[in-house]
Structures are given as C-alpha cells and as structure tokens.
Amino acid sequence: MNEITESPAELSDPLLPSPADAARSPTSSGVPWQVVSIMMAGTFMAILDSFIVIVAEPVIQADLGASGGQLQWTLAGYQLTYAVLLITGGRLGDLYGRRRVFVLGAAIFTLASVACALAGTANGLIAARLAQGLGAGVMVPQVFAVITALVPERGRHRVFGVLGMVMGLATVSGQLVGGLLIGADLFGSGWRPIFWINLPVGLAVILAAAVRVPETWGTRARRIDVPGVVLLTVASSLAIFPLIEGREAGWPRWTWACFAASAVLFGVFARVERRVGERGGDPLVRLSLFSRRPFSVGLVLVLVLYACITSYYLVLSVSLQDGLGMTALGAGLTYTPAAAMFFVFSMVAGRLVPRYGRRVLMTGAVVLAAGYASTAIVLLSGVRFAPGAVIPTLMLQSVGGGLVITPSLNAVLARIDPRDAGLASGVLSTAQQVGGALGVAIIGVVFFGSFHPSAGGAATAAAHALAMSSVFTCAAALVATVLVCLLPGGRRG
Known part of the structure; x- marks a missing residue:
C-alpha cells in the first residue's frame, strides 16, 4: 500500500460508523x-x-x-x-x-x-x-x-480501544x-x-x-516548512518548559515571561502558516484542520483527560511512598487492580462505541468524575488512609477512564483525511503531553500546598493532600463531560 487518498465525510456523529463503510470491499474491512x-x-x-x-x-x-x-x-x-x-x-x-x-x-x-x-x-x-x-x-x-x-x-474503535489500553497500561505499569x-x-x-x-x-x-x-x-510534497518548524519548536518549548520546571522553581518571573513569549510566537506561527497556505505552499500545520468540530473539541477533551490521569498517578505515588512509606514496588502493586479495570473497560468501550457513539464517552466521563469524588469523600471521612481504602475508588476511576479516554482518541482522528493523518496525530500526541504537563503543574500546587506532614503525621497529611487533588481532578472530569456533550450529536448506528 503506497498512499491512502480517502476523503473524509461530514457526519452527525464522528464516533459512529459511516455509511461509506458498508461500501468498502471485503478485503479492506479487516484490521491488520x-x-x-x-x-x-x-x-x-x-x-x-x-x-x-x-x-x-x-x-x-x-x-x-x-x-x-x-x-x-x-x-x-x-x-x-x-x-x-x-x-x-x-x-x-x-x-x-x-x-x-x-x-x-x-x-x-x-x-x-x-x-x-x-x-x-x-x-x-x-x-x-x-x-x-x-x-x-x-x-x-x-x-x-x-x-x-x-x-x-x-474498525478504528476497536484498534483505538486497544491502543488506549496499551497507553494506560504503560502509564500505570x-x-x-x-x-x-x-x-x-x-x-x-x-x-x-x-x-x-x-x-x-x-x-x-x-x-x-x-x-x-x-x-x-x-x-505528495517533498519539502518541510522550515520557518514553521523553527517557530513551532521555540513556541512549544517556551510553553512546556515552565510547566515542567515552574512549580519546583516557585513560579518566578521568567516562567510567566516564557508563557507570554510563547503566546506571541504561536500567533506569529499561525500567521506564517496561513500565508504559506495562501501562496500555495505546504505549511507545517494546515490551520483548516482546526475548523473541524470533532477534531478541535476532541483535542481539548484529550488535553483535559490527560491532565487528570498523568497528574493523579504522580501524586498518588507520592502519597503511597512518602505518606505511607511504601516501596516503589508496593505502590505499583496498588495500581494493579485499577490497571485491570482500565484494560477490561477499554475493550468494552471498543465494542460499545460503534453502537452508542458519544453516549459511551459521556458515561465514562461521569463515572470518572464519580471515581475521583468518591476518593475525596473516603479520604475526608476520617477513614484510616491505607491502600485498601482507595483501591475500590481507583478501580471506579479506571472504569470511567477506560470508557472515555480510549474512545477520545478516535473522536480526535475521526473523519481525518489519511493524507493529514501524520499532522493530526502529531497534534493529538502534543495535546496528550501538554495536558499531562499542565495537570502536573496545577495539581502540584494543590497537592504540595496541602501536604504538611508535621501537622498530623505523614499519612494524615498525604490523605488530605490526595483528597484535595481528587477534588481538582473531579472538576477536570466534569469539564471533560461538558466537552463530550459538545461533540457532534449522537445517533444509533
């Protein structure tokens, strides 16, 4: 296979199979x-x-x-x-x-x-x-x-379900x-x-x-947009570097200067890319891609979801190891039941989405928010902080995560022209990384601002800090629920 030239079709729900699929030849219907x-x-x-x-x-x-x-x-x-x-x-x-x-x-x-x-x-x-x-x-x-x-x-729903499972398991394991x-x-x-x-x-x-x-x-073009690459690389670096370093450094002035410079350079980048396109050139990023509602809304959805999952596993690890004194292996084993649930419900999502569309994602986002909320409630209720207290709520989070995180990948890439698949995939992967860095930056402020071991012991302090972090991630999951509602309307396949 040398090149795919399929053109996307506009449908009411990008998560459901297109009518054109029925016309595909039998040899093209299988998943390699x-x-x-x-x-x-x-x-x-x-x-x-x-x-x-x-x-x-x-x-x-x-x-x-x-x-x-x-x-x-x-x-x-x-x-x-x-x-x-x-x-x-x-x-x-x-x-x-x-x-x-x-x-x-x-x-x-x-x-x-x-x-x-x-x-x-x-x-x-x-x-x-x-x-x-x-x-x-x-x-x-x-x-x-x-x-x-x-x-x-x-077939992409099944494949992205497996891919989401692989990514989730890599994160957890x-x-x-x-x-x-x-x-x-x-x-x-x-x-x-x-x-x-x-x-x-x-x-x-x-x-x-x-x-x-x-x-x-x-x-078919064979030329890279060098000005676009330079501008995008510098602008992205100026945005991501302070997200990684800012909390540890105490958010000094240079971090905010980086954010401001990044915003300016992204504006310059957009202008340069628009001009390259208008002149018939081959821009690094075709801005028209962002005019597609499934892509733009789905992209923000992925960013929010990865802000939840990446940051939460980080503070959970700190809570288990610094708060409860567990080993790295012990903390990893605490994640194992949740990883199993993520695995199972990622596969379930792959089977349900072709039939029910965005309603699966909506259910997942609500369950994800409920999982974070239940963790906060358990930790604030006075129950002794121990792995057994949070494992059930972690499993509930993973049920929701499996139902919403894995199909969200398809929500972003649905109806993307295969000729733009590499560009769209790069943007999607960037949203995942930026979401993770942004979540860590925000939850770091919440967690470490609430983590005071001298006040009542390390375990009590970790329980309180993890509860506050759970409140933040619950709010982010509710935002994800709203974003799912903004995806094009669902219908039965």
Missing part, C-alpha cells in the same frame, strides 16, 4: 492486527520510559552523585524533547513515509536507551534522555497515522516494572536494566516494522 501490534509496541516503550525513571531516581542519585536539579532533568528532559517534536515528527511521516520515519525514531530511541544504560555521569544521562525524547517524538505520531491510514473507520527491575539488581547493575530492556524490544520493533509494516504517505 500484526501491523497494529508492531506500532503499539513502540508506543508502549515511549510512554513506559516517561514513568519508569520515577522509581529509579534515588538509586541513580546515589550511583551518579546527581544533584536534585540533575535528577529532575532525567525526567523533564525526556518529556520536553518528546512533546516539542511531536507535530514536526508527524509531518515528517506524512512527507517521507510513516514506516521509514517510525523506524528512524525507534532507532534513535533504542540507541539513546543504550547510551542511558552506559551513562557514567548525571550530565551524560541527561543528554541521552534528551535524545531518547527526540526518538519518541519522531516515532509516536506515526502510530496514530498508520492506524488512521490502514484501518477502516468501522512504569513504576511497577521499574521497581521489579531495580529490585532484581541483575548482575549488580542497579538502575541500568530499566534502559537495557529497551535494546531487545527496540531491535525487535525496528526489524518487524521494516519487514511487516506497509509504507504510507500523506501529501
């Missing part, structure tokens, strides 16, 4: 699961490495003598380059072939993982993590784009996998296996993709 699985393995690696470092930081600090700032950059540096390059990475896939760019990104990611494992200094590890993020930023958008290009619309690998201390190597594990997986993904994944392209 082998190809999809190869691409998803790349996504799992990239997301896992966003979280696996969290549990390794104390060991890394002891081994490399890293300062607090250097330690933070082993996590923040990866997130920054990952987020900043996603749109450009998606566009490169449209221009030069998604399989080719995916393999390139996977190769960069794998080599950088080896460099991380071999790092002898904190600065060397940071540099390798920056390169790792670059590889992830190039690799991940191709996953969404290939699915959009190769999977018929009526990062600390568990990290704790297991560090605890095993293979060959006395301490923290380094958390990066070595990417070598065999990365090589397998590269080989399988090169052999099994068909090539697809977007636009």
